[in-house]
Amino acid sequence: MDYNLERFRSAQQNYYQTALQEIKAGQKRSHWMWFIFPQIAGLGYSETARYYAIRDMDEAKAYMEDDMLGQNLVEISEALLETESSDAQEVMGWPDNLKLKSSMTLFALAKPECEVFQKVLDKFFHGEPDQKTVEILHDSSAIVYEQKVIGKRKDSSAMSNTVKIRNLILGEGIPKICVPVMGKERRKIACSARNAMEQGPDMIEWRVDYLDNIEDTENICDILRELRSCLGDTPLLATFRTKQEGGEKEISPEAYAHMYHVILKSNLADAIDAELYFDSETVSALIETAHRYGKKVILSSHDFQKTPPREELVNRLEKMQELGGDIAKVAVMPQSSADVLMLLAATEEARRKLQIPVITMSMGATGAVSRMLGEISGSALTFGMAGQASAPGQIPVEDLRGILQKIHFYSTK
Ligand SMILES: O=C1C[C@@](O)(C(=O)O)C[C@@H](O)[C@@H]1O
Structure with missing residues (x-):
């Protein structure tokens, strides 16, 4: 089987020495993760991540058999064992700390006799493997997983356009109602959430961009805890809307990534909103x-x-699906x-073409009607x-x- 390992060899010719020196100096500084510590297919969605993804266990074995690639991976992994810090985020940065875990898990399974990979897992991750990688490899091959996770989205008949968040199913029946809560500080946000909950929403959106100090991550966690206890089982969506897209604040890619990472790690929000046109690597x-x-x-x-033209609207929605x-x-x-009618037509087209829910x-005021017609247009x-x-x-x-219920009643009678 030809796995085109040449893609790794040529990338490593230019970058391997730099990567090794950076690790020896204790910290990854430039961009080479994909082809120095590759991971199994099905984890990364960027074009580069997909290009360098390892298809299956056999490709991982072939990678290790390749003189140059196998030796380099062992050598740089050994260098990791020498770093002073055993904090993966400190050494690799985020999210490459996560990629290191998945790469080491993959190669520890592909070549168990090569102990260095497990030693890296021991040093940086308390010996724990990356669960997603293990799951993917448990399927007969990673290709099966790709078809299940990504490919199936291409086979519309196999999918139902629905997504479940907690107990809420998006993409079927009456469109669901999400209520945004805003505030510069914790008390105002909590008050706004309690007020919103009295209306019995299907979902709550916390607009993080309204917060005064988004660098205060402890405060973010406190707010999330308060929201969680107020919401019960109602799904919580965390959104930082950037100034460019109508939000309250500008934000750097690093701060955006950090803030969302804190939110995800807290395990208190169920979903996040990320902007398609924000820094693509970050997204x-x-x-x-x-x-x-x-x-x-x-x-x-x-x-x-x-309102961009219909084709552009559909393309945008398709691109979002493609990116994962x-x-x-x-x-x-x-x-x-x-323009309103065009948006509705684009929604209907995207709803037919895509395999994920569309909103x-x-x-x-001119567009207000579009907020009521989701059941007809296909907005979830x-x-x-x-x-x-x-x-x-x-x-x-x-x-x-009331309007959504009436539309549902008269259109399904
Ligand atoms: O993206 C959206 C949609 C929205 O902009 C609206 O028009 O209702 C409101 C925002 O809070 C939310 O994040």
Whole structure:
């Protein structure tokens, strides 16, 4: 079987020595993770991650049999055993600490007689393997997994366009109602959440970008704990909407990644919103991390000025699915009623073409009707307000619920 190991050999010719020197100096500094510590297919969604993914156990074995690749992996893994720090995040950075764990798990299983890989797991991860890698390898081959996880999305007949978050099923029946809660500080957020919960929403969105100090990660965890106890089993979506897409604050890719990592690690939110057009490496890594934590990702795109053409809207939603999003969302601003109808038509088309749930809305008063028509257009969820709106055109939850129920009643009679 030809596994095209040449892709690793040529990349390593240019980067291996740099990588080794960085590890010897105690810290990874540049970008080479994919082809120096490859991982099994099904974990990474970026183009680069997919290109360098190892297809199955046989490819991992062939990798180890290759003189150059096998020796380099052993050598750099041995260098890891020499680092002073045994904190994987300190040495590799995030999310490469997670990738190191999956790579070492893969090669420890592919070549158990080579003890260095297990030793790296012992030193950095208390000897624990990466569970996702083990699961993937337990299937007869990684290809089967790829077909199950990614490929099946291409086979629309095999999928039902639904996603389950806690006990909520998105993508069937009456569109679900999500209520955003906002506030600059903890007390205001908790108050806003209690108020929202009185309306019996299907989901709560915490708009993290409204928070005064997003660097204070302890505060973020305290707020999440408070929200969790207020929400009971209602799913919690955490969203940082960037200024470019209509949110409250600008944020660097590093801070965005760090904030979401804190949220995912806390295990208190059920899903995160990541913007399709934010830094692509950061977003791919976030999707991967969220999935490792068993959380869902809504990939989103917002245009507060206009409504792009139908084809572009559908393409955007398709791209979100391709990147590994669990749910695809676009919010756009209409300049006319025709724009609203176009958004609805694009939603209907995407709903047919995609294998994940789609959420769309046309904002402002002109677009308000789009927030009620999800059952017809195929939009799985709609944002309703309880008090303060987080975007123009949102309808109070009480009204929204009544309208959604009536539409359901008369369209399924
Ligand atoms: O993405 C969205 C949709 C939204 O912008 C709306 O138009 O309802 C409201 C936001 O809070 C949410 O994150």
